[in-house]
Amino acid sequence: MRYLPLTPAERAEMLGVIGAGSVEALFEDVPAFARLPGPVPGLPLHASEMAVERHMARLASANLSAAEAPFFLGAGAYRHHIPASVDHLIQRGEFLTAYTPYQPEIAQGTLQVLFEFQTQVARLFGTDVANASMYDGSTACWEAIAMAGRVTRRKKAVISGGLHPHYIATAATMARFTGDALDTRLPDLAAEPDDAAVIAAIDGETSCVVVQYPDVLGRVPDLAAIAAAAQAKGALLIAVVTEPVALGLIEAPGKLGADIVVGEGQSLGVGLQFGGPYLGLFGCRDKFVRQMPGRLAGQTVDADGKRGFVLTLSTREQHIRREKATSNICTNSGLCALAFSIHMTLLGGEGLAKLARVNHAAARKTADALAKVPGVTLLNSAYVNEFTVILPRDAREVVRELAEYGVLGGVSLGRLYPEAFALHNGLVVTATETTSDDDIHALATVLTELLADTHEGSPT
CATH class of the missing domain: 3.90.1150.10 (Aspartate Aminotransferase, domain 1)
Structure with a gap:
């Protein structure tokens, strides 16, 4: 959609209808120090479309792409490498949306894809169930910490030094508003991750232990040992996978005892894209499913006994329960989830x-x-x-x-x-x-x- 500015007459008519004396009056609640006194310095007041395209092309040429x-x-x-068929298929008209379909009777294809996506993620992670995707890996990590707090009724998360610092920063931002305590540490420049230090930090107040697998330095922690130590104290193990391709070679976290497994799905089907949009993956044990954020696409039968797909669980989300929600997520990364699922389907397990x-x-x-x-x-x-x-x-x-x-x-x-x-x-x-x-x-x-x-x- 192109930007079509209003004429002065149209602006005057709008202001008259809403009862404002000027456009500036609409922004009076914004502190003066946060407002520019005039147009952005260095930008022309107007330019032709061709001139803007040339300028943006010059800026883009400064990038050194992958x-x-x-x-x-x-x-x-x-x-x-992302097969060309992935991009071709996700651009089909029946798929080209980032949002969750709320009318299953007209969105069977998309709901079926989400159902298949959940199955793929659950098998990849070794968990009983997976949801229909989240925003990205870092926010999925925070949602897992919040979920662990609800399950255990505790407020302390022990964070491995091998967790990506951007994930820690995201969790710290959210924890400011929930009162959760994050016990963090820096990684050691050692050949093996310091699993013993993580295990030593677990106590009776710990809701969860968060461990990246492989970690930010590429090392592979002993999830089974950490899971046993955490569960012995009544805490959950959250495994974070930022590179899902690695799970084609190492054991799935759920098989090693992880209670919740989250991660970033960008590696499969999505591409670098200068940092986004990306794709959050989330799986857990069956017994925690009603505390899991996001939504689930489920399989059922209609009145005639034919297979159909519906949204099974989405009643925990902000757009439905508002301040009583267990999660602030309001949609899923549907198009990126579709790309992930197509790439995974083309690859298969082998x-x-x-x-x-x-x-x-x-x-x-x-x-x-x-x-x-x-x-x-x-x-x-x-x-x-x-x-x-x-x-x-x-x-x-x-x-x-x-x-x-x-x-x-x-x-x-x-x-x-x-x-x-x-x-x-x-x-x-x-x-x-x-x-x-x-x-x-x-x-x-x-x-x-x-x-x-x-x-x-x-x-x-």
């Missing part, structure tokens, strides 16, 4: 396992190449497609220098933990099926030149 360079970024958002093995092989090649670079140390003793290396200097500087030579070399821990100086030399590196041998060679070659003591010559 497809244009050796790409090793991850830490919660991953580049995978395809996902094969994809995970290909990812792991690419990561091993990358790790082996980087371990040979003078001054670089591989941190992990185990990983799937993501690992951490320790550089001899601040990784933020190295990442910027790599980008100048057309290599997107990873995510620096200094960017994720700016206040934790002990972590600043850490670099999280991710390899997927899109990573070529040439990409690995480029990263290792440029990094070798950048870290050379003499710094003579230029990276090639």
Whole structure:
């Protein structure tokens, strides 16, 4: 829809109808310090559509996209190959909506897709049930913490140091308004996650333990041991999966004792998309289903005995129960869930396992190449497609220098933990099926030149 501004006469007519003396009067409740005194500085008052398109194209050309360079970024958002059929199918008219259908009699196709999506997520996570998706992984993580509080009637969450700091920040924002206490810690630069420290923090006031699997440094925690310790104290284990492709190679969290499993579904079908929209995944044990946020699409039969699909549970949500709701979610990421489900269907169980093995092989090649670079140390003793290396200097500087030579070399821990100086030399590196041998060679070659003591010559 194009923006069509009102004429002065139309504005005057509108103001007359609503009884306002001026347009400015409509904003009098906004504090003066928060209002601009005039138009935004530096922006023209008007421009032609063609001029705006040219300007935006010039701005976009400054981006170095994932497809244009050796790409090793991850830490919660991953580049995978998405079959062309995914984009083709989600743009069909009967599917092209981000919202939940509330009239099942005219939305059987979409409801069936959501039902199948729930089945796929439950099998992927190893849980009894999964919902019809949430906004993204970080908000799904918070919803799990809130749900654990309702189940246990406790208000303390023990957070593993391996949980992505953006997920922690999201939970901390929400906890300010609920009174929940978050017991957080920083990750140690060690080959294995400090599961013992997490277990030691669990007490009789703990509602849940939140553990990322694999964690933000690519390490694989012992979920079974943490689950046993948590459940012995009456707490729940929440497992957070930011890279669902990894579950094609390692055991599903629900099979290891996790009570609630949440995650980010972006890896499958959705794409990087400059940070969103993404897709929250949420599964749990059957006995907790009525405390689970979001909605469930269910299968039933109609008056003639024919199979049909309906919304089974959505009575816990803000748009229905308002301030009495157990969740502030008002819809689900329907279109992204559809993309996830189509990609999963194309892969199948065997395809996902094969994809995970290909990812792991690419990561091993990358790790082996980087371990040979003078001054670089591989941190992990185990990983799937993501690992951490320790550089001899601040990784933020190295990442910027790599980008100048057309290599997107990873995510620096200094960017994720700016206040934790002990972590600043850490670099999280991710390899997927899109990573070529040439990409690995480029990263290792440029990094070798950048870290050379003499710094003579230029990276090639």
